[in-house]
Amino acid sequence: GAGRGGQACSRCLPGFYGGADGECLECLISTSESRWRLVFWALVAVPFLLPPMMLLSNPSNLGRFKLLKQLKSQTRILLRHVSLLGVLSRIEVNWPLGVNRVFDFCSLVTAQLDLALQTGCWSAENAVWSSLLVMWCTPFLGVLLVFVASILSRFVGWVFLHSKWECLVNQAKFVRQDWGSALTFCYMLWAAFFSTLTTNALVIFTLRQNPNGHLTVYQLPDVEIGTEEYTWMALACATAFLVYVVFFFAVSFQALRHVGMELRVTNFTSRGPFEFVTDGLRVGQTQWNIYASFKDVLVALAVVAFVSQPMTQLLLTATILLLWAWRVSKVEPFESWTTNVIEVWSSGGAAGLLIIQMVYADRDHEAESQIWQTAFLFVSVLVPAIMIVLEVASFFPSAAKWIPG
Secondary structure, three states, X not given: OOOEEOHHHOEEOOOEEEOOOOOEXXXXXXXXXXXXXXXXXXXXXXXXXXXXXXXXXXXXXOOOHHHHHHHHHHHHHHXXXXXHHHHHOOOOOOOOHHHHHHHHHHHHHHOOHHXXXXXXXXOOOOHXXXXXXXXXXXXXXXXXHHHHHXXXXXHHHHHHHOOOOHHHHHHHHHHXXXXXXXXXXXXXXXXXXXXXXXXXXXXXXXXXEOOOOOEEEOOOOOOEOOOHHHHHHHHHHHXXXXXXXXXXXXXXXXXXXXXXXXHXXXXXXXXXXXXXXXXXXXXXXXXXXXXXXXXXXXXXXXXXXXXXXXXXXXXXXXXXXXXHHHHHHHHOOEOOHHHHXXXXXXXXXXXXXXXXXXXXXXXXOHHHHHHHHHHHHHXXXXXXXXXXHHHHHOOOHHHHOOOOO
16 A cells, blocks of 8 residues: 555555554654644643542542542443453454444554554654554653643642632642642553553564564564564563553552551551552452453453454453453442442443454344444443443432432
8 A cells, every 4th residue: 555665565654654544644744743742732631630630539538438439430440441442443353334433432542642643753764663662651651741730730729729719729628639649540540541551562472474484563564573673672562561560460469458458457447548449349359450450461362362363352352351241240349339330331241242243253244233233332331321420310319219229
């Protein structure tokens, strides 16, 4: 195609960048302009981080603490679901048009930020490295933006505190976010997008054999195993895996140990400063968020290890998600009935989507397949959203009697 070169035409030529559908699009902006675009959108994102930080990272300042604790866990589940759909979109099968549109959105939000930023235009000679580095370093940019937003919240809080209006003075403490709140919010995003981070960290290890009998990277057929370029990419990938996956489990286990000690010391009345690791979970099931992360790792491994066998990918991921949904429905680890339903429904809906894709793999019933798959996808997203609305409504006396508990 136009703008392609290299082995198997796998790379975009200088002056082109990779598009959402795999095509190479011409760079319409200069290298410096594309980099400034990143800076601009990063600065724009900072104010939009303040509301979720105030609501989700430090809800103890608000009256409805129980509601916000549940909303935090439910928001994490929904974001985890979006991240999961972004990972599933990498399974190369003939998805229906409606499903592809949702997948494109999920991939853009969670896994393909380099496409929106046109990182292939940043360097005429190293477009592949530019895209990979943006993919691996985006989480660090997110952490930086969260702490910048925290500093901004302190300034806004100071302005409120010295305001002439009493209503603003009363909100000053709520607006100001300390470093602990920033770390809590970062951990929440880390856990929510864990499946994407894991898959991105393993992208260089997706291998296939080219027509010449050489092993190459599946998404980068021009990169052969054993070359110096691949060695450096593999080292970068291994580093990303240690940082995003191994370090995450180390932090989570350590925090969970402190929660267990605090529960024993306080006779199960307090979970201590690391309560955010167990938000929304019942006292006897505080480890379930770590189980969810292990599930994400299994899904990522299934997608990466069998990258050239899409039917195997579909079967394994569907099995993992069905077993997870069944186990959550049996144990009910979350305090809220709504949160348990959201977890089961999201995983079950994604598994149903994969199963339908396997059933209609021959495409003899393409129209019927499109209807069922699109319906499963939208229901798996819409029902959890409705559940959250019901959860919020349950805290209002006039509506509480209509909500199942």
